[in-house]
Amino acid sequence: MTSNVDALFARNGFAADRVFTPQGDYGRYQCTTPCTPTTFDSRPLVARLLAAYDPATGAVAGPLPSCPNCGGEVEINVRIGPEFVDAPYLPAGRRLQDWLGTAPAGTRLLIIEFGAGFNTPGVIRWPGEHLTRRIPHARLVRVNPTHPETPADLAGRTLSARVGADDLLDALTVPHPAPDPTVAP
Ligand SMILES: [Zn+2]
Numbered sequence: 116m117t118s119n120v121d122a123l124f125a126r127n128g129f130a131a132d133r134v135f136t137p138q139g140d141y142g143r144y145q146c147t148t149p150c151t152p153t154t155f156d157s158r159p160l161v162a163r164l165l166a167a168y169d170p171a172t173g174a175v176a177g178p179l180p181s182c183p184n185c186g187g188e189v190e191i192n193v194r195i196g197p198e199f200v201d202a203p204y205l206p207a208g209r210r211l212q213d214w215l216g217t218a219p220a221g222t223r224l225l226i227i228e229f230g231a232g233f234n235t236p237g238v239i240r241w242p243g244e245h246l247t248r249r250i251p252h253a254r255l256v257r258v259n260p261t262h263p264e265t266p267a268d269l270a271g272r273t274l275s276a277r278v279g280a281d282d283l284l285d286a287l288t289v290p291h292p293a294p295d296p297t298v299a300p
Contacts, residue, residue, distance in 0.1 A: 116211060118231065118238045120193045135207040137238060139193035145200045146182035147190050152202040154192045155183060215246065224253040229280040232262045247272060258283050 116135040117124060122142050125131040143154040160180050167176045180189050192200060218224065226247060231239035247255040247269055257263050258276045265273035276283055 116239065118235060132207060135211050137204055137208060139199065141191055141193065143192035144189050145192040146184060147188040147198055148185065149198055149200050150182060150185040150187065152200055154200055154203055157191065218250065221252060222250060224250050226253060227256045229258045232259060
C-alpha cells in the first residue's frame with residue numbers, strides 16, 4: 116500500500132495488482148466532471164503535449180486535452196479533490212482488506228511504514244496504527260526522519276527509526292564479498 120502515484124513499485128518488479136495506490140496514478144487521466152468512472156492512459160496525451168511544447172515560450176500549441184467521453188476538461192487521475200475517480204484502485208484495496216480479514220487469530224503481522232508523515236496521515240500512517248491495534252500480534256515499524264513517533268497505546272509493539280528510508284536500506288544492505296581472484300568466473 117503506497118501513497119505514491121508514480122507507479123514506481125510496478126515499474127520495479129512488484130505485481131501491479133498487488134500494490135494498492137489509493138492516491139491514484141500519474142499514468143492515467145480522468146474527466147474533471149467526472150462523467151465516467153473510466154480513466155485513460157496518459158502516455159499518448161503526454162507525448163502529444165511534449166511534441167507541441169515550445170520550451171522558449173512555455174506555450175503548448177494545439178487543442179487542450181479533453182475528455183474522450185464528454186469533451187470536457189480533464190486532469191491527472193490523482194486525489195486532487197472530491198472529483199477523484201478511485202474506481203480503478205478499489206479492487207486492490209478490497210483484496211488487501213480481504214487478505215487481512217482472513218488472517219487467523221494469532222497472526223503475526225509486521226507492518227513496515229516508510230516516510231508516512233502528516234501530509235496525508237489518513238492514507239498510510241493512521242490506517243497502519245489502526246491495523247496494529249486491531250490485530251493483537253501485529254507490530255509496526257515506523258521509518259521516518261522527522262516524525263517517527265508512535266502512539267502511546269501501542270507501546271511495546273512498535274519500533275521507531277528516525278532515519279530516511281534510503282539511509283536505512285543502505286545500512287541494512289549486506290555488502291557483497293569481494294570476488295575471489297583464485298576462482299574462475
Ligand atoms: Zn467527461
